[in-house]
Amino acid sequence: MTDSLPRDVAATRQLLAEGGYIADGALATAVHLALHMGRPLFLEGEPGTGKTEIAKVLAARLGRRLVRLQCYDGLDLNAAAYEWDHARQLMAIRLAEASGEAADRAALERGLYDRRFLQERPLLSALGGSPAVLLIDELDRADEPFEAFLLEILADNQITVPELGTIRAEVPPVVVITSNRTREVHDAIRRRCLYHWVDYPDAARERLILDTRAPGLAATLSAEVVAFVQRLRAGGEWFKLPGVAETIDWARALAALDAGRLEPGVVDDTLGVLLKYQDDIGRLRGAEAERLIAEARQDALA
Known part of the structure; x- marks a missing residue:
């Protein structure tokens, strides 16, 4: 594993494959350009299509730390970037009072906003220390105003802390942003990124994925599962289509x-592994599953 970047698209595709990720040409090209241009990569698509996995594989194969910011409703700057350690600041004030140093209030105030009192959250952590892959996962789950916090780090690889100043990355992180498109992400984010829509794989690529992630699977079963x-x-x-992860499981x-x-019986009994909503399972179980099994067998033979 090395932090040296792959020299071309073919090498990028090979790097991903070595990490167990089977990418098509367009996705490998987007990843390659993001690495060499130093631009964030914005990956959008349905859940379960492998967006998050790309960041994990890049971190592993490039020998970088994976720093993950999992987005959610109500996420704010304190949880995403940094927060002042108020308990330690209060302790410093009391120690200064006890030692008689509190008389110089200006010096005391400057000392309270020192880097040692700053608690790093994922965004700030990705800018310092060893080289990192920063995964901003499911940005569409965060509130829209939160996106404004990201603009500085995406454009300039830096964060401005009002009390401390601007903190810049010595080694810019590789940034991967994912979205399941439950809402539209603002154009200001998109303009700062390279964009790629990650779709469900076609049958040939899904078969390769299955061969990679579930080795030893009987060829007939593998072909019929993918066709189904x-x-x-x-x-x-x-209600919810199965992603690649569900296919593998x-x-x-x-x-x-x-x-x-x-076989109809075992398919009916295991639909809870493939589908995650009872309405979908109820619709598929029985005659509909038998029809798809028959069609899948024909597809697999073809």
Whole structure:
């Protein structure tokens, strides 16, 4: 593992593959350009398409720290970037009073806003220390005003702390932002990033992913699982389509049950691994599952 960057798109694709991530040409190109241009990479797409995994693989293969900011409703600057350690500041004041140093109030106030009292949160942590991959995960879950906090770090790899000054990264982090598009992310964020839509993989790539993440799976079972999931995504109105992670989990579950291929009974009994909502499971179980199994077998043979 090394922090040296891959020299071209093919090398970037190989680097991702070595980490167990099978990327298509367009995604590998977006990752390669983000690394070499020093630009944040904004990945948007349906849940379960592998957006978060890209940051994890890049951190592992480039030998960098993974710093993850998981976004949520109500996320603010204190939780995302930094916070002053008020307890330690109060203790410093009391120690100064006890020692008689509190008379010089200007010096005391300056000392209270020293870097040693600053508690680092993910955004600030990614700017210091060893080189990092900063993952800002599911930005669409955060409140829209929070996006304004990110503009400085995305554009200039720095954070301004009013009481302390500007803190710049000696080694800029590799920044990956993900969104499931539950709401639109502001244009100001998009303009500072390279953009890529991460879609569900086609059958050939999903089969490669399955071979990589679930090695030893029977060839017939692997082919039928992928064909079944592809058919499921292509037809019908489902509350939540299965992502690649669900495909892998389902294949592993079927293998653990010693299934050599898809059979109606075992498919019905394991739908909770593939689908996460009872309405979807109820619609698929039975005749609909049997129809998809038959079509999947034909696709697998073809």
